[in-house]
Amino acid sequence: MASNxxxxxVCDSLEIAKPSVVWCSECDEGxxxxxxxxxxxxxxxxxxNSIHINEYNxxxxxxxxxxxxxxxxxxxxCRKHDCPCCxxxxxxxxxxxxxxxxxxxxxxxxxxxxxxxxxxxxxMEVAENLEKxxxxxxxxxxxxxxxxxKIEIEIQQKRIKINTHLDQLQEDLxxxxxxxxxxxxxxxxxxxxxxxxxxxxxxxxxxTLSNIKQYASELQTFLAIRQIExxxxxxxxxxxxxxxxxxxxxxxxxLEDDDSFFQTISNFKSIGQIDV
Ligand SMILES: [Zn+2]
Ligand SMILES: [Zn+2]
Ligand SMILES: [Zn+2]
Ligand SMILES: [Zn+2]
Numbered sequence: 001m002a003s004n005x006x007x008x009x010v011c012d013s014l015e016i017a018k019p020s021v022v023w024c025s026e027c028d029e030g031x032x033x034x035x036x037x038x039x040x041x042x043x044x045x046x047x048x049n050s051i052h053i054n055e056y057n058x059x060x061x062x063x064x065x066x067x068x069x070x071x072x073x074x075x076x077x078c079r080k081h082d083c084p085c086c087x088x089x090x091x092x093x094x095x096x097x098x099x100x101x102x103x104x105x106x107x108x109x110x111x112x113x114x115x116x117x118x119x120x121x122x123x124m125e126v127a128e129n130l131e132k133x134x135x136x137x138x139x140x141x142x143x144x145x146x147x148x149x150k151i152e153i154e155i156q157q158k159r160i161k162i163n164t165h166l167d168q169l170q171e172d173l174x175x176x177x178x179x180x181x182x183x184x185x186x187x188x189x190x191x192x193x194x195x196x197x198x199x200x201x202x203x204x205x206x207x208t209l210s211n212i213k214q215y216a217s218e219l220q221t222f223l224a225i226r227q228i229e230x231x232x233x234x235x236x237x238x239x240x241x242x243x244x245x246x247x248x249x250x251x252x253x254x255l256e257d258d259d260s261f262f263q264t265i266s267n268f269k270s271i272g273q274i275d276v
Contacts, residue, residue, distance in 0.1 A: 005056065008032035010039075023056035024048045025065045026073070030056075077103045151274065158271055177253070184251045191247055198235060205231060 004012065009029025011018040020030025024039060026048040031039055039045045066073055067086035074084040079099040094100060110116065205228055212224045242248060 005030050005053070008035050010035040020053050022050040023053055024050040028064070028066055028073075074103050077101050077106050155272065162271070181253060184253070187247070188251070198238065201231070202235060 005023060006020055008016075008018040008020045008031050009027065011032055018032040018034075021033050022036045022039075023030050024045070027039075027045065030053060031050065036050060039048065039050065067084075067089055070086050070088040072086035072088055074086055076085045076087075076090050076094070077083075077100065078085055078090075078094045078097045079101065080097045081094065084103055085094055085100075090097075090100065208224070209228060212221050216224060
């Protein structure tokens with residue numbers, strides 16, 4: 001877009017500052033309302049098609065009727081180099097080019113040409129494809145969130161399974177501890193009951209012996225000694241047998257760590273992995 005589009009070019013050359021209301025591409029300048037009047041009737045410019053300055057502003061800025069290098073109007077189209085040329089371009093660069101055409105011949109009916117239609121169709125197609133891709137990516141974005149939620153639940157369920165398994169192992173071990181402690185407790189309790197009985201018997205023998213010493217006749221004493229002696233031998237034998245058996249061994253309960261269990265658990269570096 002021209003840098004001076006907003007001032008009237010004619011007035012500007014007379015050093016009068018007036019805003020432009022139309023743009024003439026052929027003259028490549030803006031015109032105020034008054035100058036536009038002259039412009040539309042003047043013989044030199046009455047065929048020019050001027051447009052309102054607002055419409056001019058809607059056009060892409062890089063489109064110009066003039067050659068940027070020489071600032072002269074494009075007049076020729078060189079097919080060999082596929083470019084528009086001004087008079088000077090032809091002289092300087094395209095002098096030897098054979099396939100050149102007057103630009104006016106090429107541009108007539110361009111607005112209803114296949115080229116414009118094709119570009120319009122292509123634009124529509126590109127826009128449609130863009131829309132499809134955007135929709136697809138947005139769908140994926142939404143499903144990504146769903147998938148994340150599902151996997152989070154799966155991980156939690158996995159964790160619950162592991163916890164349940166460990167709870168079961170703990171429960172099993174506690175039951176085993178309980179059972180073993182009960183067995184060992186009962187063994188000692190039963191032994192204590194037997195020992196209590198023996199203690200009572202010994203006490204009775206002592207009382208009997210003391211009574212015999214005090215009150216029995218010689219014969220009675222003789223007979224009683226043999227009887228009691230027998231019983232005492234039995235008690236002694238019982239104690240000897242007991243002391244050589246395992247029944248008096250000190251019972252100690254302890255927990256033996258299963259090293260391989262902890263090794264296996266610490267060998268697990270993850271409980272799963274996320275695939276894409
Ligand atoms: Zn003017
Ligand atoms: Zn003009
Ligand atoms: Zn040029
Ligand atoms: Zn050329």
